Amino acid sequence: MTTYCCGIDIGGTKMAVGIVTPEGETVALCSTGDHVRHDESGVMDLAADLVRQACAEAGIAVSDLTGVGVGMAGHMRSRDGIVLFTSNLDGFAGYPLTRELSSRLGGIRIILENDANCQAWAEYRYGAGMGHDDMVFVTVSTGIGAGIIINGRLYRGRTGTAGEIGHTIVEPNSDIACTCGNKGCFMALASTLNLDNIARQKSQRLPTRMFLNPNAHPGGRLDGRHIMAHARDGDAVALAIINEYADYLGIMLYNIFQIFNPSAIILGGGLMNWEFGYFERMQDKFTALAGDMLHDPMTVAKASIGAGSGVLGAASLLLDG
Amino acid sequence: MTTYCCGIDIGGTKMAVGIVTPEGETVALCSTGDHVRHDESGVMDLAADLVRQACAEAGIAVSDLTGVGVGMAGHMRSRDGIVLFTSNLDGFAGYPLTRELSSRLGGIRIILENDANCQAWAEYRYGAGMGHDDMVFVTVSTGIGAGIIINGRLYRGRTGTAGEIGHTIVEPNSDIACTCGNKGCFMALASTLNLDNIARQKSQRLPTRMFLNPNAHPGGRLDGRHIMAHARDGDAVALAIINEYADYLGIMLYNIFQIFNPSAIILGGGLMNWEFGYFERMQDKFTALAGDMLHDPMTVAKASIGAGSGVLGAASLLLDG
Numbered sequence: 001m002t003t004y005c006c007g008i009d010i011g012g013t014k015m016a017v018g019i020v021t022p023e024g025e026t027v028a029l030c031s032t033g034d035h036v037r038h039d040e041s042g043v044m045d046l047a048a049d050l051v052r053q054a055c056a057e058a059g060i061a062v063s064d065l066t067g068v069g070v071g072m073a074g075h076m077r078s079r080d081g082i083v084l085f086t087s088n089l090d091g092f093a094g095y096p097l098t099r100e101l102s103s104r105l106g107g108i109r110i111i112l113e114n115d116a117n118c119q120a121w122a123e124y125r126y127g128a129g130m131g132h133d134d135m136v137f138v139t140v141s142t143g144i145g146a147g148i149i150i151n152g153r154l155y156r157g158r159t160g161t162a163g164e165i166g167h168t169i170v171e172p173n174s175d176i177a178c179t180c181g182n183k184g185c186f187m188a189l190a191s192t193l194n195l196d197n198i199a200r201q202k203s204q205r206l207p208t209r210m211f212l213n214p215n216a217h218p219g220g221r222l223d224g225r226h227i228m229a230h231a232r233d234g235d236a237v238a239l240a241i242i243n244e245y246a247d248y249l250g251i252m253l254y255n256i257f258q259i260f261n262p263s264a265i266i267l268g269g270g271l272m273n274w275e276f277g278y279f280e281r282m283q284d285k286f287t288a289l290a291g292d293m294l295h296d297p298m299t300v301a302k303a304s305i306g307a308g309s310g311v312l313g314a315a316s317l318l319l320d321g
Numbered sequence: 322m323t324t325y326c327c328g329i330d331i332g333g334t335k336m337a338v339g340i341v342t343p344e345g346e347t348v349a350l351c352s353t354g355d356h357v358r359h360d361e362s363g364v365m366d367l368a369a370d371l372v373r374q375a376c377a378e379a380g381i382a383v384s385d386l387t388g389v390g391v392g393m394a395g396h397m398r399s400r401d402g403i404v405l406f407t408s409n410l411d412g413f414a415g416y417p418l419t420r421e422l423s424s425r426l427g428g429i430r431i432i433l434e435n436d437a438n439c440q441a442w443a444e445y446r447y448g449a450g451m452g453h454d455d456m457v458f459v460t461v462s463t464g465i466g467a468g469i470i471i472n473g474r475l476y477r478g479r480t481g482t483a484g485e486i487g488h489t490i491v492e493p494n495s496d497i498a499c500t501c502g503n504k505g506c507f508m509a510l511a512s513t514l515n516l517d518n519i520a521r522q523k524s525q526r527l528p529t530r531m532f533l534n535p536n537a538h539p540g541g542r543l544d545g546r547h548i549m550a551h552a553r554d555g556d557a558v559a560l561a562i563i564n565e566y567a568d569y570l571g572i573m574l575y576n577i578f579q580i581f582n583p584s585a586i587i588l589g590g591g592l593m594n595w596e597f598g599y600f601e602r603m604q605d606k607f608t609a610l611a612g613d614m615l616h617d618p619m620t621v622a623k624a625s626i627g628a629g630s631g632v633l634g635a636a637s638l639l640l641d642g
Contacts, residue, residue: 157582261478
């Protein structure tokens with residue numbers, strides 16, 4: 001008989017629930033965007049409903065599940081199942097998520113994990129990181145998250161917040177602030193968090209058409225797709241941003257290499273779709289910095305699973321993460 | 322019957338050999354400075370002589386040893402026992418140290434490890450890191466080295482060069498170069514490597530008596546003790562350096578915290594003797610950066626073993642490192 005695990009990815013715009021086999025096949029998938037309009041308890045109710053719905057789609061009972069893995073952005077005290085902090089949704093500070101969700105699902109086993117850790121585990125177990133027992137996964141989009149695999153297990157640290165490489169500081173004198181409250185961390189400088197701010201700074205020195213039409217960017221904020229669109233038009237600020245972001249990510253890869261000497265770094269997130277030499281320049285920067293200190297090849301590859309990795313990773317962490 | 326291990330610390334000025342019990346007691350210790358005048362083969366001959374001498378002092382035969390652990394600065398491919406690179410001594414590039422030393426000592430088991438990794442292991446097993454199964458040891462002196470303990474084991478990475486946190490880049494636009502070939506890494510900015518250069522830069526903006534007597538600093542290079550002596554006289558450049566170095570080390574602690582979320586960071590090396598608020602300012606910098614992201618206390622403590630930790634760690638890695 002096949003064992004099934006359930007994975008839940010609670011994001012800032014979408015909550016997705018999938019039923020997953022030990023081979024990594026997602027046999028049922030449900031999602032909603034309604035959860036953002038609910039408080040903690042309402043989000044848990046919706047999550048439990050989606051688990052039941054997904055189980056029905058898969059033709060199994062909730063009691064047939066090995067358990068439910070939940071991935072969420074922010075700081076999770078995974079061993080206690082408590083959300084310490086999440087940036088994607090209101091509330092949840094100190095929220096006992098596993099207890100609350102388990103009570104809605106007949107006492108089933110629940111584990112809670114940071115979303116980037118879930119994605120890291122998915123890439124290690126089923127994706128581009130397969131076979132790399134010491135690897136680091138980094139996702140670059142509206143923030144920078146990471147997950148660390150050591151000796152074939154997810155490394156969590158004391159509280160469970162290990163892997164926040166995005167918040168390591170690389171420009172101590174920068175005036176570019178991050179949501180963490182500090183300035184000059186990689187997340188402030190090389191995710192889409194501050195694209196608008198950084199583009200405006202660059203527009204004082206470089207020609208750009210980015211800010212001619214204030215209605216072009218919904219909410220007034222640039223995102224990664226806008227940068228690509230302007231880069232296609234040859235916009236100098238857009239191209240400068242692509243280069244600068246690539247250089248910072250190259251430095252981050254180098255720092256990860258010096259610290260972990262991993263066999264692979266796997267890169268996910270929306271910015272991995274950037275063109276105009278972004279990925280290649282990042283690799284070149286890393287190679288130039290590492291020089292003859294790189295004694296064995298280190299794989300640098302894009303994540304291969306994509307959007308479903310949060311659900312897949314959360315589910316498969318129940319098996320041996 | 323007590324089992325004994327032998328530890329060898331091959332440094333740039335001294336080679337020390339100790340016989341160590343499983344309880345961490347060093348029962349015999351020999352050392353020499355002659356090794357710096359020999360080639361690789363001569364250094365191995367001297368090391369083997371010291372092992373025999375230390376065993377004689379301890380009243381045991383070489384064949385009574387469980388094995389010999391060797392610690393050395395630089396890049397060690399520990400699983401193969403090969404020195405890839407060392408900055409402390411001429412030669413040794415690609416040198417099969419364990420094979421060569423073992424052949425001089427009747428085929429005894431030898432393990433080779435980076436010196437900071439040995440010190441980390443000593444502090445974890447017998448020193449300030451006891452009980453902290455996820456910890457990072459950092460030593461700050463003429464360079465910055467580190468060793469990482471994960472789940473009670475030394476973490477080495479693919480080649481064996483993990484833990485080179487000193488070479489992570491924190492000032493990408495710095496003009497201060499490191500021996501690694503890059504600019505703006507912590508080792509360039511916060512070890513004694515570039516004290517002279519950094520003090521001269523600061524002397525353009527701050528009053529100092531540091532460079533009045535060119536004979537005051539042997540070899541023309543400032544070291545950590547000179548900075549302390551000048552700081553005691555209230556020298557503005559010396560005090561500015563202490564503050565700046567403390568801030569960089571505080572940023573490094575913060576970066577280590579974000580990456581590893583360890584239960585302890587243990588700090589060793591000559592700069593831990595600096596006064597005038599160095600250690601306290603470093604802690605304050607870390608605390609300010611970590612803010613409410615630190616959910617559980619993290620121990621920040623000075624190493625407790627001191628000068629013998631290289632020998633002790635190299636020896637005790639044979640037991641369960």
